Amino acid sequence: MRLNGLELVALTGLLALSATGARAQTAEMTFFVTSAGSGKGADLGGLEGADAICQxxxxAVGAGGKTWRAYLSTQATGGAPAVNARDRIGAGPWRNAKGTVIASGVADLHGAATNLTKQTALTEKGEIVNGGGDTPNTHDILTGSQADGTAFAPGEDRTCGNYTKSGTEGAVMLGHHDRRGLDDSAAAKSWNMSHLSRGGCSQDALKSTGGAGLLYCFAGN
Structure with missing residues (x-):
């Protein structure tokens, strides 16, 4: 089918408007699930390295003007205090790449009012992340956090050595971005505290339970 001059002009205008709208939504984005992890399992280079991945x-999608933080808690060790994920991400509200509000504030994010689901927990590109029933399933998101967004007590590793391990030792707490699991329990439906990694902190260990080393990223400004 051939288009005449007027039709080509109209089509070009529609495409330009669509691109402008997409850029505007990206500019408003203050939350996303990473489209990729470090490639080294739960070894993110610590919090600094995780934040760098988010940034x-x-x-890459034009939203680098904000200060991005990974939703991760750390455990107290070596005299360094614990860090709570909920204290790193600003006050909200947070919107995904399509402009949908995930939560209006920290309390809503960690309560029943959260709007974090498979359909809204999009990547920075505005794409849906594979969940339960998809191949591969990548719904396990690294958080190292308790359900209220606070850190675990020191002792048993819940953060893969504060995100510096990629071998068979250690474990990290994971959440399900699609809010579903093997049963109907609260843990299976938790976006930030579903279960620990099994078999260590490597990329293969994360894949074995349905993960890919992905993160939640929030803009604090």
């Missing part, structure tokens, strides 16, 4: 992916 780099946001920058």
């Amino acid at each position: 780099r992916l946001a920058q």
